[in-house]
Amino acid sequence: MQLFSFLKKEFVKNVLTLLTGSTFSQVVIFSYIFIITRIFSTEIFGVYMLFSSAMLILKPLSTLQYEFALVLPKEREDALNLLSFSFFTLIIISFFSLILIYFFKDTILVFFYISDLKNFIYLLPLSIFLTGCISILDYWNNRINCFKNISGGQIVKAVGMSSSQIATGFSKYNSSFGLIPGMLLGLFFQTLFLSRTSYKSLQGFRKEISYKRMLTLAKKYKDIPIFNSIINITNNLSNELPVFLITKYFGLSAAGIFGLAIKFTKAPVGIIQTSVNQVFFNRASKVYNDKGNLPELILKTSKNLLLIGCAIFIPLFILSFHIDFFFGENWTDVGIYARILIPWLFFALLSNPLTPLILILNKQKTILFFDVITLFLRFLAFYLGFHFFDNILISLALFSGVGIFFNIFLFLFLLKTSSKTKRAYP
Numbered sequence: 001m002q003l004f005s006f007l008k009k010e011f012v013k014n015v016l017t018l019l020t021g022s023t024f025s026q027v028v029i030f031s032y033i034f035i036i037t038r039i040f041s042t043e044i045f046g047v048y049m050l051f052s053s054a055m056l057i058l059k060p061l062s063t064l065q066y067e068f069a070l071v072l073p074k075e076r077e078d079a080l081n082l083l084s085f086s087f088f089t090l091i092i093i094s095f096f097s098l099i100l101i102y103f104f105k106d107t108i109l110v111f112f113y114i115s116d117l118k119n120f121i122y123l124l125p126l127s128i129f130l131t132g133c134i135s136i137l138d139y140w141n142n143r144i145n146c147f148k149n150i151s152g153g154q155i156v157k158a159v160g161m162s163s164s165q166i167a168t169g170f171s172k173y174n175s176s177f178g179l180i181p182g183m184l185l186g187l188f189f190q191t192l193f194l195s196r197t198s199y200k201s202l203q204g205f206r207k208e209i210s211y212k213r214m215l216t217l218a219k220k221y222k223d224i225p226i227f228n229s230i231i232n233i234t235n236n237l238s239n240e241l242p243v244f245l246i247t248k249y250f251g252l253s254a255a256g257i258f259g260l261a262i263k264f265t266k267a268p269v270g271i272i273q274t275s276v277n278q279v280f281f282n283r284a285s286k287v288y289n290d291k292g293n294l295p296e297l298i299l300k301t302s303k304n305l306l307l308i309g310c311a312i313f314i315p316l317f318i319l320s321f322h323i324d325f326f327f328g329e330n331w332t333d334v335g336i337y338a339r340i341l342i343p344w345l346f347f348a349l350l351s352n353p354l355t356p357l358i359l360i361l362n363k364q365k366t367i368l369f370f371d372v373i374t375l376f377l378r379f380l381a382f383y384l385g386f387h388f389f390d391n392i393l394i395s396l397a398l399f400s401g402v403g404i405f406f407n408i409f410l411f412l413f414l415l416k417t418s419s420k421t422k423r424a425y426p
Contacts, residue, residue: 021151025158026267032162037327039169046252047116048179049259053240054114055127060232062132063090064225067139068359071285077208078217079143085214086136094129113248120180130187137194142282149197156193161186227364234371238378242399245382250392261337265345268312273353281356288360294418302350309349313342340396344403351411361417377402
């Protein structure tokens with residue numbers, strides 16, 4: 001009876017809705033990895049990881065993250081104006097990035113150590129545009145509680161990407177195309193799905209849009225692009241830094257192995273993390289606006305994540321000793337990398353779903369400062385690991401240690417701040 005009552009709660013129902021899509025999509029991705037590791041080389045996987053990392057680092061710039069504010073206003077009209085402003089920003093930045101790459105292609109490739117992407121760099125603006133569209137539509141559906149649309153989009157992306165990449169792998173374009181076009185097709189199908197399912201909720205929105213109101217709201221939530229975008233760029237750069245540094249110091253093949261280790265350890269975590277993050281943002285915003293008990297919500301969410309984390313990472317740690325059985329002999333080192341990264345990812349699972357509180361509590365300035373420190377320490381971890389030990393395992397261990405420290409700090413900071421901070425956006 002208690003279980004039935006628990007499942008009827010709105011927060012739990014919304015998490016389970018997103019969890020269904022996340023679970024299915026991650027199972028699809030996890031399953032297809034067993035195939036692509038046998039038809040693509042570690043070098044091709046390394047190129048794919050370079051492109052994915054570059055895309056993730058640039059993603060926060062695509063909309064300046066104004067879509068985060070879609071959940072905050074009480075009035076639908078304000079949310080629609082923010083939605084329009086987000087799309088307007090996305091189009092300008094995507095076009096500007098294409099022009100920038102066209103004129104400074106060679107400089108960009110050399111400066112960021114991504115020369116291996118020379119055949120794919122013109123696809124980066126397209127990936128920025130698609131991920132921006134998905135993010136905007138996801139947050140709009142979050143606002144209107146249409147979590148089924150978000151869940152469906154994740155499934156469409158997983159199926160589209162997996163089938164496209166496998167088809168490429170068995171074609172004569174295996175080595176020339178690699179995994180990147182398949183990923184973009186998955187993003188395109190997800191964008192198409194979300195556009196179609198969100199159409200009804202957006203009908204007649206043009207009547208409520210005004211340039212003056214858009215600019216007023218953009219100014220009101222200016223801390224989001226000024227600080228939140230920088231925070232997310234810094235955080236993403238910090239997380240994706242290993243791909244670039246491993247490529248530079250230890251080679252493209254090692255970057256591919258690291259990329260698979262991340263996918264192996266993060267795929268199950270992504271099922272939980274994305275779902276809880278979306279719903280927690282929605283719920284925490286309402287609790288905050290109603291002057292409810294945020295610390296209680298944080299502690300309840302964290303206790304559940306602690307149990308889930310143990311249920312996920314203990315089996316993953318055991319499975320990491322048998323990687324060659326799943327992925328083939330060329331990927332044996334994936335298990336070693338995974339065991340080093342698991343402690344960091346465990347603590348990240350406890351803190352990352354709570355990051356919407358940074359925006360809700362308007363603590364972007366503080367977190368930005370600590371993000372910059374973390375980025376520096378992570379760079380230092382790889383620098384020391386290479387120049388003093390010439391050992392990728394030591395580099396990864398230092399990198400993981402920095403991640404553990406930062407995530408513990410982030411959790412404690414958000415818990416303490418939530419109990420005493422006044423409303424950020426009156």
